[in-house]
Every structure is written in structure tokens, then in C-alpha cells.
Amino acid sequence: MAMIAFIGLGNMGLPMAANLIRAGHQVQVYDLQPEAVSRAAALGAIPHTTAVAAVSHANVVISMLQSGQQIEALYSSNKGLFGHLAPGCLVIDCSTIEADTARKMADMATKHGLDFVDAPVSGGVAGAEAGTLTFIVGASEEQFARAQPVLAHMGKKVLHAGPHGAGQVAKACNNLLLAAQMAASCEALNLGMAHGLDAAVLSEIIQQSSGNNWVMEHYNPVPGVMESTPASHGYHGGFQVSLMCKDLGLAMSLSQASGSPVPMGSAARALFSFHHSAGHGGLDFSSLFRFYHQGED
Numbered sequence: 001m002a003m004i005a006f007i008g009l010g011n012m013g014l015p016m017a018a019n020l021i022r023a024g025h026q027v028q029v030y031d032l033q034p035e036a037v038s039r040a041a042a043l044g045a046i047p048h049t050t051a052v053a054a055v056s057h058a059n060v061v062i063s064m065l066q067s068g069q070q071i072e073a074l075y076s077s078n079k080g081l082f083g084h085l086a087p088g089c090l091v092i093d094c095s096t097i098e099a100d101t102a103r104k105m106a107d108m109a110t111k112h113g114l115d116f117v118d119a120p121v122s123g124g125v126a127g128a129e130a131g132t133l134t135f136i137v138g139a140s141e142e143q144f145a146r147a148q149p150v151l152a153h154m155g156k157k158v159l160h161a162g163p164h165g166a167g168q169v170a171k172a173c174n175n176l177l178l179a180a181q182m183a184a185s186c187e188a189l190n191l192g193m194a195h196g197l198d199a200a201v202l203s204e205i206i207q208q209s210s211g212n213n214w215v216m217e218h219y220n221p222v223p224g225v226m227e228s229t230p231a232s233h234g235y236h237g238g239f240q241v242s243l244m245c246k247d248l249g250l251a252m253s254l255s256q257a258s259g260s261p262v263p264m265g266s267a268a269r270a271l272f273s274f275h276h277s278a279g280h281g282g283l284d285f286s287s288l289f290r291f292y293h294q295g296e297d
């Protein structure tokens with residue numbers, strides 16, 4: 001079993017680390033928030049008070065932070081982890097960040113004799129808890145083969161998108177589509193409810209019809225329709241509006257770089273940005289339903 005360091009124990013990182021512990025790995029953990037480290041320790045992780053201490057003796061390092069800026073600071077700043085890892089160490093970044101930053105990290109890692117792969121995830125907190133995430137990997141064939149068995153403990157699909165950065169490009173495309181699906185699903189449900197339909201009945205009808213999508217099947221935005229979704233728990237936990245705004249920004253940058261039109265993504269970005277500015281950045285992204293259905297809590 002590998003000695004794995006896991007950095008970033010938020011909504012996604014903590015349940016992912018828990019699955020590695022369940023699989024029998026020794027997992028050394030660090031997060032800026034001591035409570036998150038304590039929660040991981042209660043699940044069997046080895047707690048540390050700095051990232052440098054957490055990676056000592058590790059042959060695999062996994063990070064799950066919010067942004068590319070945080071990832072650059074973690075690995076490549078003056079005191080960054082790249083200078084502390086033994087040559088041959090495998091670094092897997094599961095955060096959703098800029099493809100360019102992932103490529104830059106991979107180049108720097110190579111200079112330190114390390115393997116760096118971008119492996120953003122899809123499947124949400126429920127997927128992280130159940131160990132059913134989809135990993136979308138950017139790496140060489142050899143690096144993908146090294147990362148695959150580790151990621152398989154936390155997900156049911158590990159997909160190779162292409163070379164470094166390709167995982168992040170694919171993830172940005174996916175989340176552009178997810179954002180548009182969420183906005184359109186909120187819109188359709190609110191429209192039906194405004195005309196007297198029951199949200200659960202309408203949801204069931206859409207699920208059995210051509211408008212069905214991942215949001216309708218797994219992440220209904222109307223409180224009370226699905227017991228386990230953030231919508232039924234005050235829109236807490238899950239995937240924050242601020243993170244969806246970040247991901248739509250990543251998609252917009254890709255669109256500018258290639259000149260590809262993204263009018264649907266732009267509309268979704270405007271909606272989520274407006275919702276964020278109204279003070280809902282910390283809520284789950286399905287809280288966009290409140291934008292349509294005023295007074296809903």
C-alpha cells in the first residue's frame with residue numbers, strides 16, 4: 001500500500017481521503033482549517049500541521065484545493081512542495097484549475113524529477129462519498145498508468161483525456177454544460193410550478209421525457225423533491241456558486257483562446273455571477289433556483 005499525502009479536506013477532499021483510508025492506504029493529511037484535519041484524523045488519517053510535514057515519506061501526493069492560484073502557491077512558490085518531494089513521487093492534482101496552470105505545474109514537476117497529472121473530477125460530493133467519481137486525467141500514457149490504480153479507489157471511472165492540461169480542458173467543457181443544464185432545469189421547473197404543477201410530479205415527467213439530464217436525475221434544485229440533495233438541506237454543502245463562477249471563467253478563457261463561440265455558457269455565467277453578487281456565493285450551485293423562485297428557502 002502506498003503512503004499518500006492528501007492536501008485539501010473540504011467538501012470533496014475529505015470523503016475522497018476517507019475512501020483511500022478504507023482501501024487500506026496510509027494517508028497523511030493537511031488543510032488550512034484545523035477542524036478539517038481533525039475530521040480526517042477521526043476517520044483514520046495521520047494529521048499534520050503543515051503541508052511540508054504531510055508529504056514527508058509520501059510516494060503519492062493528492063491535492064484538492066479550490067483554484068489554480070492556490071495550487072501554484074502550494075507546489076511552486078519559494079517554499080512550495082516541489083522542493084520537498086523525493087524524485088519519482090507522483091503528484092495528482094484533482095482541483096479544477098486553468099489548463100495552462102496544470103501544464104506549467106507539470107513542466108516544473110518534471111524539472112524536479114516528479115510526475116504531475118491533472119485529474120479533475122465529476123460526480124459531486126455524493127460521488128466523492130460513494131467512491132463513484134469520474135476522474136478526467138491529463139497526463140502521458142505512463143503517468144496515466146501510474147495514477148489509475150490510486151484514483152480507482154475514489155472513483156468508478158478514470159478517463160484519459162490526453163496530455164497535460166487535457167483533463168482540465170475536458171472538465172471546463174463539462175462544467176459549462178452542467179451550468180447550462182442547471183439554469184435551464186431551474187427555469188423549466190419554476191415555469192411549471194408557476195402554472196400549478198407539483199415540482200416532484202413535473203420532475204418525474206421530465207425524467208421520463210426528452211428533457212431529462214444529470215441535474216434532473218441526481219441534483220434536483222427544488223427543496224424537498226430529492227431527500228439527499230443540497231436543495232433539501234438549505235443549499236448547504238455540495239458545489240459552491242463561487243466555484244461554478246470560477247469554472248465558467250475557465251471556460252470563457254478557453255473560448256477566447258480558441259475563438260470558439262459560447263453563448264450558452266455566457267448566459268449561464270451571467271446568471272451565476274448575478275446570483276453570486278446577490279450574496280449567494282457560499283451556497284450550493286442549485287440555489288440558482290432562488291433566482292427564479294423568489295422567496296424560496
Ligand code: NAD
Binds near residue numbers: 011064065125239
Ligand atoms: P472546498 O472549499 O470545500 O475545499 C477546499 C479546501 O482546501 C478547504 O478545506 C480549504 O481550507 C483547503 N485549502 C485551500 N488552500 C489550501 C492550502 N494552501 N493548503 C491546504 N488546504 C487548503 O472546495 P471543494 O468543493 O472541495 O472543491 C475542491 C475542488 O474540486 C475545486 O477546484 C472545485 O471546483 C472542484 N470540484 C468540486 C465539486 C463539488 O461538488 N464540490 C465537484 C467537482 C469538482
